Amino acid sequence: MSDISMMKNATFPIPSFEEWKQEVEKSLKGKPFEKLYSTTYENITIKPIYTRRDIALLAHVEQYPGFPGYVRSTRANGYIQEPWKVSQEISAASPKEWNEIVKHDLAKGQTEIHIALEQLGFPVASLDDVEIMFSDIDLAQYSLRVDAGAQSLSFVALFAAYLQKRHIPFAGVRGTIGMDPIGTLAETGHLSFSLASLYDMMADITKWAKNNMPHVKTVIVRSELYHNGGANAIQELAFAFSTAVEYIHACLDRGLAIDDIAPRIQFSFAVGSNFFMEIAKLRAARLVWSNIVQAFGGSEQAQKIAMHARTSYFTKTIYDPYVNMLRAAAEAFAATIGGADSLHVSPFDEAIGPADEFSRRIARNTQLILLEEAHIANVIDPAGGSYYVETLTAQLAEEAWKLFQQIEGKGGIVKTLQDGFVQVEVENVAKQRKDNVKKRKEKIVGTNFYANLAEAPIQKADEGSEKAFPFSKVDEENVAQLQAGFREKRWVETAVFMALRRATAQEIEAALKDDGTAINVKPIPQWRLAEPFEQLRKAAEAHLEKYGARPTVHLINIGNIPNYKARADFITGFFEAGGLAVSKSEGYHTAEEAVAGALEANGTHYIICGSDESYTDIVPAIAKALKQADSNVKLYVAGKQAQEVEQSFVQAGVDGFIHIGSNCYETIVSFMKEMGVVLDE
Known part of the structure; x- marks a missing residue:
């Protein structure tokens, strides 16, 4: 018994860092200790071990979740009372098919209705389309996320007309119906309307939402386009924040207060394959955004970032596509550990063609397994206190702030896009990535490593990169009435009024005449590593x-x-x-x-x-x-x-x-x- 007692009370001495380093140097057999260091695409040096000394000077480590700078979460309870939203993007060939898919997927565990209008598969052209899309869907039970692209006026008008016709209270709608003109500009290189006009619409939609749909965000800042161009995490953060600041200035100039606009911005970040870097990126985003809004005089509530995450399109492959399930699972894990408010897990066949029921189910269940079986939501900020993650969070925040300030010093995100600064920054990192993939320094399982030539490829119908959708004839009288209201800068009021009178999205778009100051820049090419x-x-x-x-x-x-x-x-x-x-x-x-x-x-x-x-x-x-x-x-x-x-x-x-x-x-x-x-x- 005495032996057992001694064993129970025995402890192992904790080695010092110097003792550990000596043992490591022995195992290296003459190679320098620095051989164990590596450098990321962010030009951050990763050490083989991190200790308490690395975080000794980091103030945010002592903060609690839910308190400013919000590194550890914008909510004191994290996911415990309200998990992240399972926000799978859904596309279809028609409004009726979309309605059927959404109802099916909501019944199977999806918790947010997610639409990306430019990838939807059909145009939302009329009030009839909206009525078919949302038939028998309880909008009081589910939040809505609509990525409307460069401008959201036509969808807001049709959707508001639908709610009014169905006597559904505006105030009961939750989520995001957001526009991101700068994101569209950077991705495509072109905007059909001047930024001034688009900012007028943005400000008016935000004012209208404040009074009518107080729980709906009206602006989206998409950083995925930089990620999919090859950018590193620092660039993704800096470009996103510079875009958000541009929108803040535009709305402040049009009569909104910082506490009106900041809470109505939702950020959308891609989550790539560098697991710890992506966790740190989302945590750093909360810290930097809090500082930015605070600098504008925003309240503590306004300093809380709203953050959607999307597993990376950039990392997915056409060959050995089932491996994409594993990639997406690791990326989704990073997104939830990082504290995303909502998440889209890309279907494993995303790079091949439109998702089917099977690939949608696997993507959705990836989130549900993290929630229901891995119990990720049961711990508030599980990365908190990790010497490595906390150090990386601070480094990313500091370097993103520096690049953000550099962009602002050059005139802001639009000016740096026009000058080509942003494109060159992304291209420099993209070239490193391409070189490393070609040399197989960066491994892509099933593609440049462990390729399976006997694999039978997944076959999908080729629907073409661009579809031509038929539109009904434009009613010139409707266009004239819309233009009259738009000239008075009554964008939403006019568009909703006319949508109730069966004005179409095409007519609303036609009334938004190009004033001759459309903007063009060099687009950021979208590509995949494989x-x-x-x-x-x-x-x-x-x-x-x-x-x-x-x-x-x-x-x-x-x-x-x-x-x-x-x-x-x-x-x-x-x-x-x-x-x-x-x-x-x-x-x-x-x-x-x-x-x-x-x-x-x-x-x-x-x-x-x-x-x-x-x-x-x-x-x-x-x-x-x-x-x-x-x-x-x-x-x-x-x-x-x-x-x-x-x-x-x-x-x-x-x-x-x-x-x-x-x-x-x-x-x-x-x-x-x-x-x-x-x-x-």
Whole structure:
């Protein structure tokens, strides 16, 4: 018994940081400790370990959730009383189909009705469309999120007319019906109306909502377009806050107070694959926004950020698409740990085509599992106190504030978009990302690593990138009445009045005449990380379909299996990332056997795989004999060699070397061109 008592009371001494570092340096066997440091796309150095000393000077660590700066949550209870909203974006081919899908998905666990008008699948053109869309849906039970794009007037008018006709109280509607003209400008490069006119509409809609729909937000600040262009977390935050400040100034100039406009802005952030960075990004957003609104004189309530999150489109793949379920789950986990107020989990087939019932269900249930089975909502700010996350939060907030101030010093977000500053900033990071993907420093499972060429692709109907929707004839009398009200800057009042008299969205749009000061900038290209390798895979598949075989590289394996397997596996994965077939061989023990086997294979591109020791004599012999037999073949060696060894191999006829430092994408492109594969670069 005494032994058990001693065991119960025994404690382990806590090692100091210096003791730990000494042990680490021993395990590194002469390599510097700094070898364990890494640098992110944000140019933030990540240390291998964080301690209490790293957060000693961070004031927000001692704050409680629900108190200003709101790093730890804008709500004292976090998710405990009110979880985040399951806000899956829903599209369909018609208003009736949309209505059926929404009712089905709400019954299966969705808690917010989410519409992105530009991706909806059909135009919301008339009061009839709105009546069909919201038929038998209790708007008092569910909040609404409508991303209306550059301007939201026509939807607000039709929706308000629907509520008034159905005698549904405006005050009972909750959620967001928001416009984001600067987001549209940055993403598409063009606005059909002047920003001044759009700001007039924004201010009028916000005033109207304040008096009629007090629980509805009227402005959305989308940062996803920067994320999908390749931007880092600092840029995403800074550009979003600069956009929000532009909207604040515009509304203040039009008679609104800071406490009128700030609470009616909702931010929408993409959540990418860098788990801890994304958690820190959302936490930093609360801190920076609180400081900005406070600087405008906003109340503590106005300083609370409203934050929607969306799992990243940028990280999703066409090939091995079911892996996207895992990506989305990790991103959703980060979003909820980071404290998003609402969340859209992208369906796993998002990059392929419109979601179906199965992919919508998996996306929705990803959120429900986090809520109901992982119990994420049961802990307030689970990341709070983490030395790493708290340090990263502070670093992101500080650097985002610096970039935000730089943008403001250059004239604000619109001016920096016009000057190209924002585009260059995003492009610089995007280039790093592309280079790292092409070199496979950044791994995409199922695409540039562990590609499965036997996979059957998911087939979806090609609906075209742009649809042409038929519109009814414009009633010029309706347009004239709308224009009369708009000239007096009575945007919402006029549009709602006319919508009740069956004015269409097209007529409301026609009445918003372009005043000749439309704005154009260079758009920020939207892309996905996997696209370079997906293009190679498609080219290889087209070659297969046309000629009956994939473009193929042939391995010349040297020695017994342990001698060549590691490099043969590396080369196989390397070329399969581009859709090339890899023809393997038994291990050859002489140059004569190797050359005979290669010639029998009748290929064009060969890679010798073996150990450095086995290469010394056999590689030059193979190279000379193979090139003498067929001078057109290409011969490569797997693995990096000493410079003098490489020179001797090249002199013998070797065309190059493929190793972990090789640019996988460019190597495959070169091989494909030599093989006659048609590339659409």
